[in-house]
Amino acid sequence: MDKVDKKLLEMNKDIQKLLKENEQNEQGQTKQTQLIIKDERERFAIIDKEFIKVRERMEKWERDDDSFRHNLTGQVKEDNEKLISVIEDLLHKSDEERKEILEKLEQEREEKEAAAAEEPKKRGACFICQDPGHYAPDCPNKPERKPAATYKGPNGYNGPNAYKGFQSYKGSNTYFQQDVFRPKQDGPSIAERKQNSNCYKCGQQGHWVSECPMNDEFWNEDIENEPPQSPRPILVPQPAVQQAPQVVPPAPKKRKLSLKKKDQQ
Known part of the structure; x- marks a missing residue:
């Protein structure tokens, strides 16, 4: 039970x-x-x-x-x-x-x-066709998306060798060469500025100190410049040193004794 x-x-x-x-x-x-x-x-x-x-x-x-x-x-x-x-x-x-x-x-x-x-x-209404019943992502009249722009080489060639010869300026000297792609800029080109500038090391015109032949570290056989026989020194104007005028103190005056003191003596 x-x-x-x-x-x-x-x-x-x-x-x-x-x-x-x-x-x-x-x-x-x-x-x-x-x-x-x-x-x-x-x-x-x-x-x-x-x-x-x-x-x-x-x-x-x-x-x-x-x-x-x-x-x-x-x-x-x-x-x-x-x-x-x-x-x-x-x-x-x-x-x-x-x-x-x-x-x-x-x-x-x-x-x-x-x-x-x-x-x-x-x-709601679609932003593309203005018809109700669906939104813009589902619109049948939605335009096709354009592909993203790709980089083309210096000669307009877009292929596996498009980046050939392009190197960063960090740790390399090929960035300043003429045949390397670089962005457009206003004013004189890099080659013109290099041609009109003087080297800070040897004083020769036509190259920069990073490409100076006198530098063993940055030696480049492609540069035609030769080191000068007597490098031109760079004169830096020195500020003139101003000296304070010498103040000569006047000679002390002789003291005169009174007649009373002479008699007492």
């Missing part, structure tokens, strides 16, 4: 949960989604009353003497088992109905979400 009592109580909790989910408020609306029809709800209410009777009978057995409880006839056990089987069938049937209704509700929810997602698109 203990197993039967435990099973009945568990099933009663399930039925109470189902009834609570479909409990109606004052306006006649269910608190949650109505998953059980009205007839089924009434049937479960009737079954719940039967459970109340069973629980009262079980409590009475607990209060009675142990000897009386253990000497119950088999007819009472058989009646309880029949009641349990009937309740299990009802619960199984209601579970299947609940699953079907849940699937329908899920389908309705997905349809409502899809309709809500399409609603703002119907109100």
Whole structure:
């Protein structure tokens, strides 16, 4: 009887949960989604009353003497088992109905979400064709995107050798050569400025100090300039040093003694 009592109580909790989910408020609306029809709800209410009777009978057995409880006839056990089987069938049937209704509700929810997602698109208009119903990224009249511009070599050739000969000015002297690509600039070109400038090391005109032949570190055989026999020194004007005028203090005057002091002496 203990197993039967435990099973009945568990099933009663399930039925109470189902009834609570479909409990109606004052306006006649269910608190949650109505998953059980009205007839089924009434049937479960009737079954719940039967459970109340069973629980009262079980409590009475607990209060009675142990000897009386253990000497119950088999007819009472058989009646309880029949009641349990009937309740299990009802619960199984209601579970299947609940699953079907849940699937329908899920389908309705997905349809409502899809309709809500399409609603703002119907109100808005495309920036390209000005037609409602879609946005610019989905517009059929959207122009094709142009490819990004690519660098072409000094001679306008765009290929694997387009960058041949191009080196950075860091750690290299080929940046200032004429055949190397460099950006356009206003004013005299690099070659003109080099031709009109003087080297700070040897004083010769036509190259810079970084390309001076007198530098062993930057020796370049392609440069035609030769070091001069006597390098022209660079004269830097020195500021004149001004000396403060010497002030000679005047000689001290001789002091004269009075006649009275001479007589006393």
